[in-house]
Amino acid sequence: MSFLRPARSIRLKIGLVFGATFFLGFAGAAMYVFNQVRQVLIQQDNRTLIDRASRLAERTSVYPLVIPLPERGEVLSLDYTANNVKKKLYRSPSFPESASVSGRDSIVQRDTFRLARVVRMADDGYGNLSVVVGRSSNPLNHQLGQIGWLLAITLFMSMSLSILGAWWLSGWLLRPLRAIIDSARSVNQAEHVTPIPTPNSGDEFQELANTMNDMLVRIRQAVDTQHNFFAAASHELRTPLSILRTEIEVAQREAINDRERHFLSSQLTELRRLSRLVDDLLAMSQLRAGTLQLRPERIELDDLTLYLTERYHHAINKRNLYLAIQLDESSASLTVVADQDKLTNVLLNLLDNAVKYARPNTQLDLSIVAQNNEIVWSLSNQTNVPIPDPDRLTREFYQADVRHDGYGLGLWISHQIVRLMGSSLTVSATNETFRAEVRFSA
Incomplete structure (x- = not known):
């Protein structure tokens, strides 16, 4: 498969770099958006709790004693303070035992509850009435979790689409380079050098194709010159070598002593080696040029x-x-x-x-x-x-x-x-x- 081919290919590198860049950018943006949404939801929940505590405080009376009941899922604590004496008017059975809220209008997190405290003057005009209302933080956490998962899934899908888009786009951009590579490979395997197709794109790929074609022309000229030299030299050397071999063989038969025969035999051996080299060079030039005839x-x-x-x-x-x-x-x-x-x-x-x-x-x-x-x-x-x-x-x-x-x-x-x-x-x-x-x- 082309996707698995070259783990170091430019196309794969472009896809990975583009995907990593998009991931980092989108991940940073997603985290920023999540924090902003989280702050907005928390602030909205805080305002809701403060408003709820304020309404309950307005409905509470000390003389006569009137205590509003909390809604389902709420916890409530009412305290009356006068002359530094604190009196507990009401506390829900499920109210957190370790909960303590300070400040007039404040929000705290205790266990799984978010607690809001409101303090106002009691209707008797002497003491202060403290109202603490709490709700479970699970709905808010669940809503924030859904938003986080939505952003994570969106990030993953967007990154996948960006990588696939970068893979396709890089393949489209590198298509002229792939054509040049395929043509260059066919040139390497072919008997004759053929020009590489030049894309009419006016960019670096066109310049690369023109440069490679110029190089191929010079290579073809050098190869032709080499083949022509081998062919010409082989043809020219065969005749004098044949004459030398014949003369040495004749002189060897007419030699006077063993020393001359040994000397002529050594020369004849070297001439035969040289003749084989010339024949090989001639065969090589004919094979390269495609002119070797078979019968x-x-x-x-x-x-x-x-x-x-x-x-x-x-x-x-x-x-x-x-x-x-x-x-x-x-x-x-x-x-x-x-x-x-x-x-x-x-x-x-x-x-x-x-x-x-x-x-x-x-x-x-x-x-x-x-x-x-x-x-x-x-x-x-x-x-x-x-x-x-x-x-x-x-x-x-x-x-x-x-x-x-x-x-x-x-x-x-x-x-x-x-x-x-x-x-x-x-x-x-x-x-x-x-x-x-x-x-x-x-």
Whole structure:
């Protein structure tokens, strides 16, 4: 899901920042509104209690004694004070025992009751009448709790809507950037560099797309220059190298002494290495430019493999290796359609790598089997050193062991050629065993 993709994406960061900002702002405003409403409700309740106490005080008489009864849910206390003598006229049974209210018109909270006290001159003209009226604070607290929950739910819903709105808005704003990223990724995977679509927005995204297109043009020019150089240099070097090899081989046959023969043999070995490098560079430039020509034909894969292993018989024996070949006898035919010259180079390269990197006095296992309408050619060998990342071997100019000769192009070229022939080449390494596998369509 796109929502779970990149936990560090700009879109998610915008949503979180916007949601956090809205939460802090709205939470502060909600707390301010709640406090204001709370003060208003408390003041209104205070006025109601004071008015109620005043009315009860007006209806109370000392001579004759007249005491008004409290309403349901109210508590009442009446006291008469004259000459510093306090006389209790009436107190409700449920009146808080520890309640004491001072001041003429005051409000206090005792237990679960809110108490209001009013003091006035008694009708006899000598003493003071103190009236204390109380009501349960639960209705007020319940009303304040409902308002608090309403504000909390509103805050949560508003924050959720703000995050979703910020997520959608940031996605809409970053849509040109996503298009640029997708185009850049396709450019990275494609054989040819194509321009990135430029949004006509007149903002930084348009500037970014134009800058990246300019960069891609320079990269394309550099790559073309590199390919042209490799192709031209390879073509130009092949002829003089062939002439040098021929002349050295002729001179080697006509050498006078062993010292000259050894010297010419060393020079011939280096020329062959240089010729292989030139051939690899030419193949690489053709693969990069898409100009490598294939001539597919029907090939008996088992016959070709046996012929190539016979050519490598001397190199295998020289390193004290043992070759075990397994052919699928249950299959009527092991015929594949491929370019014979290119496939020969691929199989020779795989055999060369297996012989070069195999541990001495170990066995090479080569098999050709038919599986699920495919013909699988595989070669395994015991390696000297572990290969932590075998997938990198199919990249250009990468060597797992730099102590051996080579330039890191053989497996990359083989991989590309096999892919062009509609087949697949995979390499794997487990428990110091290296395995190369080529799958052909039967």
